[in-house]
Amino acid sequence: MTDMVMDHLVVRVPDLARGIANFTELGFHVSPGGDHGITENALIVFKDGTYIELLAPKPDVSVLPPATSDLDDMGRRWMGWLSRSPGAIDWCVGVADIDAVLAAWSHPSLPSSFSRDFKRQRPDGAVARWRLGSPEDMDLPFLITDTTDRAIRVPPPPLPHPNGAEGMRKIWLGVADPIAARHRFNRLFKRWPSDGADPDTYNVSGVEIALVDSDHHAGKFALTLNGSTTGPRELDHGRSFDITISLEPR
Numbered sequence: 237m238t239d240m241v242m243d244h245l246v247v248r249v250p251d252l253a254r255g256i257a258n259f260t261e262l263g264f265h266v267s268p269g270g271d272h273g274i275t276e277n278a279l280i281v282f283k284d285g286t287y288i289e290l291l292a293p294k295p296d297v298s299v300l301p302p303a304t305s306d307l308d309d310m311g312r313r314w315m316g317w318l319s320r321s322p323g324a325i326d327w328c329v330g331v332a333d334i335d336a337v338l339a340a341w342s343h344p345s346l347p348s349s350f351s352r353d354f355k356r357q358r359p360d361g362a363v364a365r366w367r368l369g370s371p372e373d374m375d376l377p378f379l380i381t382d383t384t385d386r387a388i389r390v391p392p393p394p395l396p397h398p399n400g401a402e403g404m405r406k407i408w409l410g411v412a413d414p415i416a417a418r419h420r421f422n423r424l425f426k427r428w429p430s431d432g433a434d435p436d437t438y439n440v441s442g443v444e445i446a447l448v449d450s451d452h453h454a455g456k457f458a459l460t461l462n463g464s465t466t467g468p469r470e471l472d473h474g475r476s477f478d479i480t481i482s483l484e485p486r
């Protein structure tokens with residue numbers, strides 16, 4: 237996965253106001269993101285440029301659009317987010333040319349569709365635009381390429397986070413079959429067993445991705461953050477929608 241950078245994690249929250257309140261109580265600065273149409277979001281942006289997206293249906297959306305058989309891979313993935321219970325639901329990496337990467341990934345055992353355009357209007361009226369794409373395999377990340385300046389989509393963090401969080405260190409990715417997932421990740425990372433690396437740990441722009449059994453934690457991922465804390469500590473699961481989030485000093 238050369239030329240990839242860790243971009244963000246997606247957290248489904250029951251409603252945006254509650255999500256913002258909970259993560260503020262956990263010691264994060266939460267910035268308004270904006271409006272996607274039927275969903276809205278807020279961002280927890282770190283000094284290293286990665287962020288956590290809090291995603292919720294808008295308050296006036298009582299019925300979600302039905303899933304249809306003609307949805308592409310990204311459409312099925314997005315619909316899956318909205319049908320899930322609150323918690324950790326997905327992960328995203330950034331690439332310079334999304335369709336080139338999807339084409340390079342495509343394989344009879346790992347089909348991918350092409351990307352499509354998305355946008356979000358911020359509270360100040362600015363519009364961020366990007367393209368998303370996804371392989372059929374939902375263990376793998378979905379991909380993003382900005383078509384407007386990334387700073388429109390991801391403004392820099394306004395202030396240091398009160399809890400000391402500075403960036404992502406390790407993502408514990410829950411998969412149904414770690415051995416099968418390892419084969420797919422090895423192919424995309426162009427890594428072989430003889431490399432001598434930890435067979436279940438990968439690296440995306442300095443962030444470790446560890447493949448673990450899905451029973452390891454609740455939701456799609458658990459997260460370890462770099463922090464300016466004096467010792468390791470785990471944040472309150474009751475406020476994080478049962479996501480395991482820990483902070484460790486550098």
